[in-house]
Amino acid sequence: MYFWAHFQQNTIDIMNKIVKKEVFSDKVVRLDIEAPLIAKSRKAGHFVMVKVDEHGERIPLTIASSDTEKGTITLVVQNVGRSSAKLCKLNEGDVIEHVVGPLGKATHIENFGTAVCACGGVGTAPMLPIVEALKKAGNKVITVLAARTKDLIILEEQIRQYSDEVIVMTDDGSYGKKGLVTNGVEEIINREKVDICVTIGPAVMMKFVSLLTKKYNVPTVASLNTIMVDGTGMCGACRVTVGGQTKFVCVDGPEFDAHQVDFDQMIARLGAYKDIEAEDNCKAI
Amino acid sequence: MSEDRNAPWRDELRKTIKAKDRTALERVHMNELDPEYRSHNKEEVNQGLTAEQAMKEAQRCIDCANPTCMQGCPVSIDIPGFIKNIERGEFLQAAKVLKNTSALPAVCGRVCPQEVQCEAQCIHVKMGKQAVAIGHLERFAADYERESGKMDIPVCAPSNGIKVGIIGAGPAGLSCAGDLAKLGYDVTVFEALHEVGGVLKYGIPEFRLPNVIVDVEVEVLRKMGVKFITDCLVGKTVTLEDLQAEGFKCFFVASGAGLPNFMNIPGENLINVLSSNEYLTRVNLMDAANPESDTPVFFGKNVAIIGGGNTAMDSVRTAKRLGAKRSMIVYRRSEQEMPARLEEVKHAKEEGVEFMTLHNPIEYIGDEKGRVKQMRLQKMELGEPDASGRRKPVEIPGAIETIDVDMVIVAIGVSPNPIVPSSIKGLEITKWHTIVVNESMQSSIPVVFAGGDIVRGGATVILAMGDGRRAAAGIDAYLQNKK
Numbered sequence: 001m002y003f004w005a006h007f008q009q010n011t012i013d014i015m016n017k018i019v020k021k022e023v024f025s026d027k028v029v030r031l032d033i034e035a036p037l038i039a040k041s042r043k044a045g046h047f048v049m050v051k052v053d054e055h056g057e058r059i060p061l062t063i064a065s066s067d068t069e070k071g072t073i074t075l076v077v078q079n080v081g082r083s084s085a086k087l088c089k090l091n092e093g094d095v096i097e098h099v100v101g102p103l104g105k106a107t108h109i110e111n112f113g114t115a116v117c118a119c120g121g122v123g124t125a126p127m128l129p130i131v132e133a134l135k136k137a138g139n140k141v142i143t144v145l146a147a148r149t150k151d152l153i154i155l156e157e158q159i160r161q162y163s164d165e166v167i168v169m170t171d172d173g174s175y176g177k178k179g180l181v182t183n184g185v186e187e188i189i190n191r192e193k194v195d196i197c198v199t200i201g202p203a204v205m206m207k208f209v210s211l212l213t214k215k216y217n218v219p220t221v222a223s224l225n226t227i228m229v230d231g232t233g234m235c236g237a238c239r240v241t242v243g244g245q246t247k248f249v250c251v252d253g254p255e256f257d258a259h260q261v262d263f264d265q266m267i268a269r270l271g272a273y274k275d276i277e278a279e280d281n282c283k284a285i
Numbered sequence: 286m287s288e289d290r291n292a293p294w295r296d297e298l299r300k301t302i303k304a305k306d307r308t309a310l311e312r313v314h315m316n317e318l319d320p321e322y323r324s325h326n327k328e329e330v331n332q333g334l335t336a337e338q339a340m341k342e343a344q345r346c347i348d349c350a351n352p353t354c355m356q357g358c359p360v361s362i363d364i365p366g367f368i369k370n371i372e373r374g375e376f377l378q379a380a381k382v383l384k385n386t387s388a389l390p391a392v393c394g395r396v397c398p399q400e401v402q403c404e405a406q407c408i409h410v411k412m413g414k415q416a417v418a419i420g421h422l423e424r425f426a427a428d429y430e431r432e433s434g435k436m437d438i439p440v441c442a443p444s445n446g447i448k449v450g451i452i453g454a455g456p457a458g459l460s461c462a463g464d465l466a467k468l469g470y471d472v473t474v475f476e477a478l479h480e481v482g483g484v485l486k487y488g489i490p491e492f493r494l495p496n497v498i499v500d501v502e503v504e505v506l507r508k509m510g511v512k513f514i515t516d517c518l519v520g521k522t523v524t525l526e527d528l529q530a531e532g533f534k535c536f537f538v539a540s541g542a543g544l545p546n547f548m549n550i551p552g553e554n555l556i557n558v559l560s561s562n563e564y565l566t567r568v569n570l571m572d573a574a575n576p577e578s579d580t581p582v583f584f585g586k587n588v589a590i591i592g593g594g595n596t597a598m599d600s601v602r603t604a605k606r607l608g609a610k611r612s613m614i615v616y617r618r619s620e621q622e623m624p625a626r627l628e629e630v631k632h633a634k635e636e637g638v639e640f641m642t643l644h645n646p647i648e649y650i651g652d653e654k655g656r657v658k659q660m661r662l663q664k665m666e667l668g669e670p671d672a673s674g675r676r677k678p679v680e681i682p683g684a685i686e687t688i689d690v691d692m693v694i695v696a697i698g699v700s701p702n703p704i705v706p707s708s709i710k711g712l713e714i715t716k717w718h719t720i721v722v723n724e725s726m727q728s729s730i731p732v733v734f735a736g737g738d739i740v741r742g743g744a745t746v747i748l749a750m751g752d753g754r755r756a757a758a759g760i761d762a763y764l765q766n767k768k
Contacts, residue, residue: 037517037522037523038522041521041522041523041524051479052579055572055575055577055578055579056579057571057578057579057580057581058479058571058580081579082579083579086579097479098479098515098516099516100477100478100479100516100517100518100522101518101521101522102521102522103518103521229563229566229567229571229580230477230478230487230543230566232477232518232543232702232704233543233544233702233703233704234487234543234544234545234562234566234702235545235559235560235562235563235566236545236547236559236560236562236563237559237563239547239554240554241554246547246549246553246554251703251704265554265655268556268654268655269554269556269655271556271654271655272556272557272583273581273583276581276582276583
């Protein structure tokens with residue numbers, strides 16, 4: 001373990017360095033970060049907590065991929081708040097102050113048969129390792145890639161590498177088919193037997209995918225992206241109701257049986273700090 | 286037993302004032318910030334003793350031949366030894382005596398419940414008088430040393446090169462690290478959060494324990510050669526096997542009780558109903574009340590805290606400082622049964638906190654946006670004593686009250702965090718997820734020791750520190766035997 005030497009000398013500042021940055025759109029970037037311990041131990045479905053600088057908020061980000069030889073992990077960051085805005089502005093060579101992980105439970109992977117992976121927006125990033133793992137486990141993988149518009153479709157090439165089929169959906173019809181992610185999923189269900197559906201994206205999108213697959217009795221897993229502070233079970237900010245019981249997304253999830261998740265409550269809780277943050281932004285201007 | 290009670294200086298000192306006259310002296314009162322002033326900022330409430338006050342208070346200690354106070358201390362501090370050094374004006378020496386047994390004297394002097402430990406065993410109490418203010422004096426000596434800029438670094442035995450890993454940088458881990466470093470071990474502390482200190486940092490507020498106090502005590506450990514690795518969750522980032530492959534011979538698991546309990550009542554997942562862990566972590570560790578911090582926190586106006594322990598007091602007083610017009614403690618038993626320290630209850634009351642005892646929440650009601658706006662409280666009365674020996678609260682049928690709130694903080698205790706224990710194969714765990722240990726804190730796996738809340742389920746800083754010390758002794762004995 002070459003990195004151990006650095007640990008021992010307390011020179012861990014070589015860690016968390018951004019070695020590659022790719023700008024997907026004005027709000028979305030891809031960062032490859034030096035984090036050899038995490039790169040080695042992470043599995044599909046795991047996330048990390050990131051604190052960008054001294055004043056940064058601890059935010060959860062699902063790991064999109066890793067390179068164990070280079071010792072890097074890939075994160076896709078969407079600018080949605082103060083800390084994520086700072087993250088998006090960092091460049092190659094910059095260091096993120098704190099990255100801890102891998103956290104959460106890994107995705108349950110087996111050969112289900114036919115798997116539909118329904119992802120929207122930056123949800124494509126955390127879906128990537130799941131698509132790869134499902135494919136390697138022998139599944140027929142059909143991925144529905146959805147976004148508002150063409151520019152927001154990300155990682156298409158990588159997704160295609162592990163998918164038997166990719167259906168691209170855009171709200172405005174600027175790329176692929178015009179329509180929502182649910183249109184793509186329904187099209188597949190109508191034409192062939194689907195054994196499992198995995199969905200990652202905005203909460204409202206996952207809610208509608210879940211409602212759809214419930215109608216067709218297709219078992220569905222959703223990867224939830226709630227607010228967290230520590231990410232290790234300590235704070236309970238991430239709690240959701242699943243099957244009538246309170247669960248912590250950070251330690252019990254992040255993936256749950258979508259048909260059991262109370263998405264309306266989750267959507268409300270995601271907005272817990274919207275007013276405060278809006279006020280903060282006004283102050284900043 | 287005090288070490289140098291028979292030293293000539295101490296013999297002389299004892300003779301300067303008669304024991305009877307010593308016991309006749311009044312106990313010192315520590316200066317506190319004005320309640321109205323302090324309830325709007327995060328300045329430390331207790332102001333400490335002046336040198337004059339401390340020396341006078343030290344005179345009250347009669348330097349017993351058999352100091353029972355030490356039996357009340359979970360880390361067996363040489364109490365008369367440090368107090369007599371204060372009396373003779375050797376403040377730095379007093380601090381040195383403290384550090385022989387305690388890795389964090391400035392912390393203990395502030396947050397230990399001395400009134401039920403050392404001070405409860407003081408000879409003065411047995412004579413119907415007020416105990417010597419041991420806690421205040423401990424704090425004085427530690428603060429004096431820190432402010433003098435002449436921090437003493439405890440002498441460590443020559444390095445034996447044996448690597449020991451400590452999992453968790455809270456009070457148990459820090460205390461164990463200090464003792465092992467003194468014995469010459471190569472100690473590395475692994476911490477999941479981005480800062481060292483555990484509950485001392487994320488839990489206990491600035492106004493009771495300033496972060497800088499913790500940082501200074503940690504700095505001493507660093508100077509003793511202890512290494513700290515933050516952002517590293519053992520069991521996830523690295524496994525115990527990884528660390529064994531790196532040459533670690535023994536481990537001390539002190540990962541704490543970081544899983545907040547909820548009551549599972551309707552409406553508990555509404556917005557602005559949160560655990561005390563979340564609230565305090567946002568404000569203390571993440572500095573969320575500071576406009577410069579990216580972490581948000583809601584500034585509640587009508588805030589209810591559910592629970593009657595120290596964490597509930599910390600939360601309610603924090604809410605007051607963040608501008609709450611009404612900050613309430615809602616507790617299902619009466620004030621007598623409250624587990625919080627008397628001092629915390631007193632301070633909270635002075636600051637205008639309302640105490641709604643014998644009330645228990647049964648439901649939270651939300652507005653159209655899913656934010657809590659009201660809570661329904663069941664009134665209680667005291668019945669027969671229960672298993673804890675306290676009178677059991679029973680519902681008064683039909684006595685239900687609805688109160689407007691915009692924030693509810695649930696502070697009804699924590700459970701052990703299962704992440705670390707569940708990652709260690711073959712580790713014996715109780716049904717409450719605590720780790721099973723023997724009297725030297727050794728678990729079912731010989732190289733794994735454990736202590737603090739991961740063993741106790743939810744206790745105090747000082748008990749965790751006591752566990753850390755015992756584990757250090759246990760680890761040393763185990764490793765020396767194996768040689």
